């Protein structure tokens with residue numbers, strides 16, 4: 398909670414009253430209450446200064462952003478939002494106060510709409526925003542506080558891993574326990590300080606170093622666990638019981654230089670802090686048992702409370718709805734203007750938005766949200782907004798970066814991967830006919846069969862399916878066999894267990910020979926570039942020198958030789974029955 402005089406103290410008082418039935422006169426430091434069987438809630442008022450905000454962001458699990466609805470957003474709200482993003486990721490809920498200062502119901506409704514739009518834009522669409530409609534006997538309306546308290550009680554928290562692996566304490570009291578004699582001898586001697594507070598995160602190790610926000614790094618002399626001051630009572634406690642004074646955490650100054658002035662300053666600060674209801678020192682701390690805050694540990698009572706809260710018209714309270722500050726994508730600096738003005742007897746820094754939804758725009762949205770008249774109604778569903786309103790919210794400020802995203806996507810789609818890697822000259826335009834480029838031809842030479850020359854291996858490729866980046870889409874339809882063809886059908890029939898394997902083997906032998914023959918005629922000479930061996934087209938060589946009869950004989954012999962070679966190869970794989978048979982057949986033939 399931040400910003401001045403928005404109602405922070407009053408809200409804490411009302412929440413404490415709700416949980417404990419006790420009235421507190423002043424909010425001095427953190428207030429811890431028991432909110433369930435296994436759950437405690439600690440309220441800490443965030444001071445209206447940047448250091449206080451940074452400290453609060455570090456330990457808070459939930460940030461209640463109080464906004465004076467009668468005034469509008471103040472710069473502090475957005476400064477705090479930015480700090481929350483950097484220093485911790487607490488969940489965020491908005492609370493609108495001072496709404497009773499609107500006399501005109503219509504104006505109130507419009508303002509609520511406008512602030513909600515803005516809140517959603519700055520936090521995230523659907524972020525929870527409570528309305529506190531006004532005061533009754535100087536207090537907020539009971540029902541509204543009841544609803545808010547229930548949300549806080551049942552809210553699920555997912556602590557950051559950094560927080561769970563680092564011990565931290567929000568000290569609610571400190572004592573100077575330096576032996577008086579030492580101080581008497583040297584007023585500027587190192588002091589022993591005892592700090593009291595709830596340890597969170599994980600266990601403190603003896604001898605570890607500690608950082609005291611705004612003061613420096615110190616050695617930890619020891620840590621002592623005290624009895625839980627709340628275990629026997631359902632009431633609030635502001636300080637640790639005096640009876641437990643003997644137990645302490647001592648921090649010895651390493652730099653040996655906490656001057657008496659500094660000490661006095663610290664005390665002064667502490668006093669002034671008390672006076673202005675601020676927190677000091679600005680360290681962290683909440684329940685001693687971190688599990689208490691873990692939603693997984695929520696009790697039946699909590700679950701019942703959550704259901705109850707939902708029945709009472711609350712929104713679903715899902716994690717998405719509460720989302721962390723991490724979801725904030727907007728940089729308020731880009732669009733926001735600060736307007737310093739004198740208002741209500743003090744200087745206030747109003748946050749102005751260039752493209753704020755003006756009253757004219759809101760008229761339209763008002764029509765779709767008649768049920769919003771009830772100032773104290775905490776529920777707001779999606780139906781409260783018309784589709785146009787939603788678009789307005791969605792596209793209000795973010796539309797600009799979305800536009801640039803679209804442009805980038807379109808320009809990316811036109812990029813060729815090869816072009817990006819090798820530069821423009823090496824690229825092959827997608828619509829250019831494949832194989833036309835000389836580079837490509839020279840590359841292909843390596844893998845071409847001799848005699849093939851410039852034969853286009855990619856002939857028959859489905860050019861329409863060609864994708865320069867996605868080569869897996871190449872499909873050579875001409876290579877596909879027509880499995881409905883009777884001949885092919887017959888060829889594989891005997892390959893099955895039920896078939897005649899010897900017949901199949903013979904057929905295979907002959908068809909292999911024929912295939913080879915076909916291949917020879919089709920591909921001509923072949924040179925194995927690896928071995929340097931040349932495989933000529935024997936048919937061609939012999940045709941001019943021998944007679945037709947001789948030619949036939951030699952051709953027959955050549956076929957047999959090839960079959961023998963095939964059989965020899967197949968024989969090396971005895972697990973194929975057909976290969977063994979073929980090899981026997983060949984032997985007989987030879």
Ligand SMILES: Nc1nc2c(ncn2[C@@H]2O[C@H](COP(=O)(O)OP(=O)(O)OP(=O)(O)O)[C@@H](O)[C@H]2O)c(=O)[nH]1
Nearest residue numbers: 400401402403404405406407408494495496531532
């Ligand atoms: N009319 C009206 N007055 C309110 C409302 N909320 C708070 N106030 C009054 O505003 C004044 C300031 O309230 P505080 O609770 O002290 O506000 P604060 O944010 O703690 O103020 P600082 O600690 O000074 O920053 C008190 O007089 C409250 O009674 C509200 O919703 N309506």
